[in-house]
Amino acid sequence: MENKSFKELLINGTNFDADSLTALQKITLRAVVMSFVFFGLVALEGMIMRLVETGPSNPLPKMFSHPDHFFSIMTVHPIVGIFGSTYQLVFAAFMFLVPYLTKKPLYSLKLANFVWISITLGTALAWLAGFIWKYAPLYTLYWPLPADMKQFSLIGGFVFVIGVALIMIGTLGFIYNIYATIFARTGVHKDKTMKELLISGFGIDGLLNLVYKLLGKPPYSKEPALSLPVVAIFRGTVDTFLDAIVILAAGILVLVYLVSYVTGFSWDVHAIDSLLYKNFFWWGLDLVADGLVLIYVAGSWYLLATIITGKKLFMENVARAALLLELFVSWMVWSHHLLADQPQPEMMKLISGEMVTAFELLTQGLALFITLVTLWKARPLKFTPPLAYLLGGLVGFGLAVPAGIIQADMGMNRVLHNTQWISFAHFHIALIVGLYMTLYSALYVLWPLVTNNTKLFSTKLTWAHYWLYLIGGIGMGAFAGMAGLDGMLRRHLYVNGEFNTWMILAAIFGSMVLIAWFIFLANIVLSIGLKGLVGIFKPANNSIDYVEVK
């Protein structure tokens, strides 16, 4: 590598050979590439919105401050970030990991290829709906706004709905592939029954082991059928499925109204009760945040902790049982999004919005505890990038989960709902710091496996990315969150720089995240080279469909 010139590295990379990759490795890398392209786009969008809100002296062209343009960006920002980037990265990692962990081939490589294409295409369409046709009902799609043809163009609505539908169809493809792989009774699972696999998948065996221990009986299952990370992937995917169904249903509803508008029927939008719709939609959407993310993340922490330490997970049965508990918790917490809705029944606010939501402190706190103790028991450890990023991920959720729990309270919500507090102190820190730091840790752990031991161009660049990203992510979340405490709304356009001190600080730290992304990208491109990048998208030369565990 030392002998190679910059130009050579840019073209050929370090020692990356795309031709040696299996089809599954290639598919995984294709999704990872698209995920990071979308991450760059979403970071850029975020910076544009921050700069607009710094006030009239911002250096951007005037068009970005126009409401239709600004809210188009705000609409596509979470679609690109959550689906285009996060979903792609998570799905790619899991479709690679499940065969690796279960020692079984992936059910269908064609389906895996379809998943990243469908999500990429869907994200691009949704983005175009905002960029070209200014379709901007936001990701919340509060009824009847998405069907308001006085404000939005019809074609924009169609393109957006088709885009989101493609994302969800890709998601369903991922789910099918994962379940078909987990429940295939081949290889190590040849002698397992479906009942055994399901009991293990839901974490029931972990709970029964705990109960049996309390009763002084021998364990229900000494060797659970599925490893803990696979249980977390299975469990999280249940929520991913339900969420996809809800979003698809909402898309169909919008589509029906758009078609009725075209055909001249123009049905009464108020035939659909806005509050009922809001409950239904948040029930599904919340499964992304409070089900899928927390469960997938917990599973990833467990996997990373065991790989980094080479030791068994601490309190594995408790971790399994906690995943089962999270199943019920994640289905019952949506009402914390409706604490500011006065027609919402008070009992739902109290039980679902406050009490059950508070349980997330318990389930996430438990995952944090188990991960930390597993690491602690294996000390001394080397401060490698996977460990550093994992600790960063723990910090992210350590900050973001309590910030959300604080607002899931009727008293606090009255003065914090829809402010930048929830947007930044809670979910931006959860996603940018908590989730992405965890995913970076997984990326550095999986890098040798997915790329056949390709040398990274520079460890210094990896560390530069780490510190810039961590400090930038926390700083941006903290300062923009403080703007929320000063009354700054999250879905509002401020053109006079009303909160410009906080916004300038948030923009400075936000630019660190953007610079970190450039550094990460440079490191990866100089490792695999442009030829390698193109090679990833070419068909694989061999038909091996999973990487052997050594």
Place this chain on the structure above:
Amino acid sequence: MFATSLELLRFHWVAYTIYALMIVSVIAWFGWNLTRKEKVRSIIRIPFYGYMAFLIMAGVGHHIFTYNSIPWVEEDIKRHEIKPDRSYLIEVADHKWKMPQMRAKEGEKVMFDVRSKDLTYGFGLFRKDGTMVFQMQVVPKHKNTLLWTFRECGNFDIVSTEYSGPAQYDKETGEDLMFVKDGMVVECKEKNEKIAMKE
């Protein structure tokens, strides 16, 4: 304990900042000790069940604390049983408010009944420095009521706190067309008392 949102949010700012610094420091300290070759002695030993109990207490205790220290929580839950000193009916449609000039005296309970004919809006009161007094969502075709005891006085602006499409703003300048300057005027107690004494 907290008379206004300003007091509550100041307390929240300090408490959360301390917590944030603490959690970052704990993980940093943890990471540092993970890599040390010499044997590390634990400063404190946290028993698992103690940690679980702490999390449950934090989750439940938070709501008990706010119920007892934030006056608008109980008022909100029991608003149907409380007789307000004044009531205002506010209608909103097509991004336009239909409301009278609203007035109250410090200490009075005011019932805001906001009805939307088309989209989901928000109804929020803000101080002149941009800080929020309170807000609620305005769901169309539903009765959205909020009872508020004014423990502070002054002129407050009204802002729709929920996005209802770009038509809420001026196409070119981006100014918020639903912003109502001094939409709510609350007379100060002292001033009232002085006037009453003069009379």
